Amino acid sequence: MADWKTRSFWLEHKDYRPGPQLDGDRHADIVIVGGGYTGLWSAILLKEAEPSLDIVVLEQKVVGFGASGRNGGFAMTMVARNIHDLIRKVGHKQARNTHLAMVDSILAIEKFAADEGIEADIWHSGNLTVSNNPEQDIRIRQDVEAAQRLGLDDFTFLDRDEVQARVHSDKLRMGHFEPHALILDPAALARGLGEAARRRGVAVFELTPVDEIKTVNQQRVEARTPFGTVHADRAIVATNAYSHNIPELRKFIFTIYAYITLTEPLTEEQWGRIGWSDRCGVEDKRVLVHFHRPTADGRILWGGRDAPFMPGGPNPKHDRNPYYFARLEETFRWTFPQLDDVKIDRGWAGPVCGTVDSIASAGWLAGERILYALGYAGHGVGPSQLMGRTVRDLMLYGESELTELPFVSKKAVPLPPGNALRRLMLDQSQRILLDMDDHPEKAGHPLGKLLLKLLQ
Ligand SMILES: Cc1cc2nc3c(=O)[nH]c(=O)nc-3n(C[C@H](O)[C@H](O)[C@H](O)COP(=O)(O)OP(=O)(O)OC[C@H]3O[C@@H](n4cnc5c(N)ncnc54)[C@H](O)[C@@H]3O)c2cc1C
Structure with a gap:
């Protein structure tokens, strides 16, 4: 099996034949490095706004090879850690405008997929956020109050019975429900975007790694690959966690890995035991x-918990790790003891591009020749569509209402430069937070309390 197919269930379970490789040198108006959601939405939205643009996308493996083909498939409105956190970081007006722009993006993804015939098993399911302990109860209430302060009516508080009516688990205490969220097949969405870009005249080359990207005399850009060089007027770097080696970006991004396990398909009787009928x-x-979340073929996808910091950036050796899969199985069994006869079928992982404030970032490098767009910190399925619109506006108009939103207007928080200091800061804080998550009785840990204060 091709190596890229083995990276996730989503990349494997439907047939896919990669598109052409770059074959020789060529010119373009815009060259985009990276065939994930960010690169593909940017290509589509730029081409729709300005059909005469000659746009080339270069993808090292296949579209969706990175996080876009491996994620949980939740398209959510979330920017920053949650709506309460977003207000703290950008203020009321910006938080409200960002949230409303994200609702537009969720609806736009659903409509685009329907119009283009993209079969990505999109389910407008809404998102249920739940609490497992008193500390988490506080966070649920904070979100609902934050949404009310913003005058948003799309966060509904649910008490224990209301949560249990959606999913039966003794461990779920309360929650909130947001209707503007989709669950979908992430690789099918990425492939559908790749096809939609091609239909609009974008040249999408796969199995074409970019070895170097540079400006020439501040006049143009060159993207070099083993199969030829693309000479372009401007470039977009849409390589998310894989941007780790670009010094200007490394100042404020870091790589963590997200892990996922997947059960075998459940029978109707097993689904009945957990009452997850609205799925x-x-x-x-x-x-x-x-x-x-449920999958279209009746499995439960169970992901998250550990998010180990990887100082060396993305590396396929992290893509599978039995230790993290076992820890996920442990919490699956804890949450749903009534599914003790359901087996875990497989697991996988992928690189996530983190930023200190969990807000994605877009801006110019090298004068106004190279634009970067990245850093969704584990929540990029929905936000990458907003990012595509933002990239379009930056490229074509310089500024717009969207470029006033935090992706562009909020300055990224810098990280310590050296590996040792980074490791100390990121590794240690992850450890403390994970320990507090796993052992809520340790909520009194002084450093943990400080970290939580910064994050909640
Ligand atoms: C396990 C996991 C679960 C997640 N779950 C969710 C979720 O449920 N909901 C959510 O909103 N977000 C989730 N995320 C995050 C989400 O998947 C990402 O934020 C989003 O896919 C980022 O898209 P992107 O296009 O910016 O990056 P990517 O999808 O990583 O795309 C970058 C692309 O650049 C290519 N590339 C890199 N270097 C080069 C090069 N030199 N030359 C050519 N091409 C190159 C890569 O091959 C890759 O295809 C999850 C992530 C992971 C890993």
Whole structure:
């Protein structure tokens, strides 16, 4: 089996034949490096706005090879850690505008897929966020109050009985429900975007790694690959966690890995035991969250919990790790003891591009020749569509209402430069937070309390 197919259930379970490789040098108006959601939405939206543009996308493996073909498939409105956190970081007006722009993006993804005939098993399920302990109860209430302060009516508080009416588990205490969220097949969406880009005249080359990207005399850009060079007027770097080696970006991004396990398909009787009849997406309120959802073929996807920091950036050796799969199985069994006869079928992982404030970032490098767009910190399925619109506006108009939103207007928070300091800061804080998530009775840990204060 091709190596890229083995990276996730989503990349494997439907047939896919990669598109052409770059074959020789060529010119373009815009060259985009990276065939994930960010690169593909940017290509589509730029081409729709300005059909005469000659746009080339270069993808090292296949479209959706990165996080876009491996994720949980939750398209959510979330930017930053949650709506309460977003207000703290960008203020009321910006938080409200960002949330409303994200609702537009969720609806736009659903409509685009329907119009283009993209078969990505999209289910407008809404998102249920649940609490497992008193500390998490506080976070649920904070979100609902934050949404009310913003005058948003799309966060509904659910008490224990109302949560249990959606999913039966003794461990779920309360929650909130947001209707504007989808669950979908992430690789099918990425492939559908790749096809939609091609139909609009974008040249999408696969199995074409970019070895170097540079500006020439501040006049143009060159993207070099083993199969030829693309000479372009401007470039977009849409390589998310794989941007780790670009020094200007490494100043404020880091790589963590997200792990997922998948059960075998459940019988109707087994589904009945957990009463998850509306099959909505579910996240909990740990700091390092769990996320779970049904798949179209009747399995439960169970992901999250550990999010180990990887100082060396993305590396296929992290794509499978029995230790993290076992820890996920442990919490699956804890949450649903009534499914003790359901087996875990497989697991996988992928690189997530983190930023200190959990807000994605877009901006110019090298004068106004190379634009970067990345850093969704584990929640990029929905936001990458907003990012595509933002990239379009930056490229074509310089500024717009969207470029006033935090992806562009909020300055990324820098990280310590050296590996040792980074490791100390990121590794240690992850450890403390994970320990507090796993052992809520340790909520009194002084450093943990400080970290939580910064994050909640
Ligand atoms: C396990 C996991 C679960 C997740 N779950 C969710 C979820 O449920 N909901 C949610 O909103 N978000 C989730 N995320 C995050 C989400 O998947 C990402 O935020 C999103 O896919 C980012 O898209 P992207 O296009 O920016 O990056 P990517 O999809 O990573 O795309 C970058 C692309 O660049 C290519 N590339 C890199 N270097 C080069 C090069 N030199 N030359 C050419 N091409 C190159 C890569 O091959 C890759 O295809 C999850 C992530 C993971 C890993």
